[in-house]
Amino acid sequence: MTDDSGKAPAGAARKPPAAPDADALARAARAGGADSRGLPPVHLWDPPFCGDIDMRIARDGSWHYLGTPIGRPALVRLFSTILKREEDRYFLVTPVEKVGIIVDDAPFLADDFTLRGAGRDQVLTFATRTGDSAAAGAAHPLRFERDAETAEPSPYVLIRDDLWARIDRKSFYRLADLACHEAVDGRSWFGLWSSGRFFPMILSSELS
Numbered sequence: 001m002t003d004d005s006g007k008a009p010a011g012a013a014r015k016p017p018a019a020p021d022a023d024a025l026a027r028a029a030r031a032g033g034a035d036s037r038g039l040p041p042v043h044l045w046d047p048p049f050c051g052d053i054d055m056r057i058a059r060d061g062s063w064h065y066l067g068t069p070i071g072r073p074a075l076v077r078l079f080s081t082i083l084k085r086e087e088d089r090y091f092l093v094t095p096v097e098k099v100g101i102i103v104d105d106a107p108f109l110a111d112d113f114t115l116r117g118a119g120r121d122q123v124l125t126f127a128t129r130t131g132d133s134a135a136a137g138a139a140h141p142l143r144f145e146r147d148a149e150t151a152e153p154s155p156y157v158l159i160r161d162d163l164w165a166r167i168d169r170k171s172f173y174r175l176a177d178l179a180c181h182e183a184v185d186g187r188s189w190f191g192l193w194s195s196g197r198f199f200p201m202i203l204s205s206e207l208s
Contacts, residue, residue: 020050020097022065026075028094029082039081042061042093052100053092055079059166061109061129080130083107085162087132108132108165110157115178122178124194126157134158137195144201153201 032040056064063070063079070076084093090103091206110126117123125135126199134140136157143164144153155167155175167175179192181204190207 020053020099022053022055022070022075022079025053025082025092025094025097025099026078028096029048029078029092032082033093039160039162040094042082042084044096045093045098047093047096047098049091050097050099055092055099056102057104057107059105061111077130080108080132083106083163106156106164106166108159110134110165110167110171113167113171113174119180120193120196120198122193124175124178124192126167126171127164128159132159132165134160134165136190136192136199137194137197141197142192142194142199144199146202151206155201 032045039206049102054066054132058064063076070079079092082092082094084091084098090101090107092101106154108128108130110128113124115122115124123137124134125133126140127133134157140158143156143158143197145156146153153172155172156164157167159165170201175192179190179201181188181190182193182198182200183189184191184198184200187203189198190202190204191198193199
């Protein structure tokens with residue numbers, strides 16, 4: 001409601017800015033520049049929250065907008081570079097707006113890895129569907145979650161800034177062939193070495 005001058009009365013509630021559409025987000029993201037990693041400097045941006053946008057990252061790593069898969073890999077890659085996590089929520093952030101999105105599991109999917117070296121000296125470098133790369137180690141740890149029903153471990157690798165990638169099944173089977181048993185805090189664990197660190201996967205005693 002406005003007065004005769006066309007201005008909202010003092011004390012009137014202001015509506016939050018409308019969430020931009022995908023094209024507007026893409027334009028703002030492209031204009032945001034890049035940091036030393038070649039990524040937009042999302043960590044430096046603190047724009048106002050503009051609400052949620054109808055965008056979802058499915059468990060298989062596919063991106064959906066308005067209920068339809070996004071079929072342009074370059075656009076998916078662009079959106080993946082402006083992802084930000086705050087506690088348990090995910091946002092797309094540009095210099096001028098921040099919008100919430102839905103992430104079913106992890107925001108990235110690691111669908112391949114390369115192996116250099118062997119045993120305790122090996123390095124596992126994971127590649128995501130959106131073009132990221134991370135060598136598992138101190139800066140990019142692995143973690144394993146157990147399925148409540150099957151007890152099967154689900155592996156993840158940290159990509160950047162509290163954003164994780166789920167490691168796909170075919171890669172997990174390859175990783176299992178590289179795993180070994182190591183003592184951790186007096187107990188034997190089955191796990192993986194990478195970049196000089198051992199990542200426990202499952203207690204040796206629980207292997208069937």
